[in-house]
Amino acid sequence: MGAFSRNKGARCERELCALLRDNLGGDFSRNLKQYQKAQEGDIEQLVGPYLVESKSHATLNLKSWWGQIVAAASRHELRPLPCLAYKVPRKGWRFRVPIPQAWESGHQWGRELTYTMDLSPDGFFLIVREHKG
Structure with missing residues (x-):
């Protein structure tokens, strides 16, 4: 990953942390370990029951991004729910989370x-x- 992409990702993560703090209270910070260890969420703290991965890209690649956060959540010691927070240019933030009934089914299809x-x-x-x- 090049410096431009890393800087863009860091800006996105800082913006998301500020958005979470402003709307949920609490202390949210970037997960700096994510660059040393694969399959980590982008936000250090869980956001409620969610491990959050953030993305900011003009071309949405939701399927790939969702697979990334599902893998990270499944490896996390607390087994949080995955959350994909993504910023759409000129439209703002969106959050993608599992439908509870599908996730709780325990079936692999419920992770899709x-x-x-x-x-x-x-x-x-x-x-x-x-x-x-």
């Missing part, structure tokens, strides 16, 4: 992109605030 929900930031913040953990 088809069985996810695409949420606005306000929808995602509502789910996190209402999460009973």
Whole structure:
């Protein structure tokens, strides 16, 4: 990955951390270990029950990105739910999370992109605030 891509990714992660802090409170920071170890989320802390991966790219590659965060969540010691936070140019942030019934089925198909929900930031913040953990 080149310096431009790393810098763009870091800006995206910092922006997402600020968005999370402003809307959920708490302390959210970039996961700096992600560059040393593969399959880590981009945000150091869990966001409610979610391990978050962030992306900012003009061309959406949701299937690949979703596979990346599902793999990271499955390797995490706390077994969090995956969350893909992605910024669409000139449109803003979106959050993709698993449909609870599909994820809780325990079947492999429940981990596929088809069985996810695409949420606005306000929808995602509502789910996190209402999460009973």
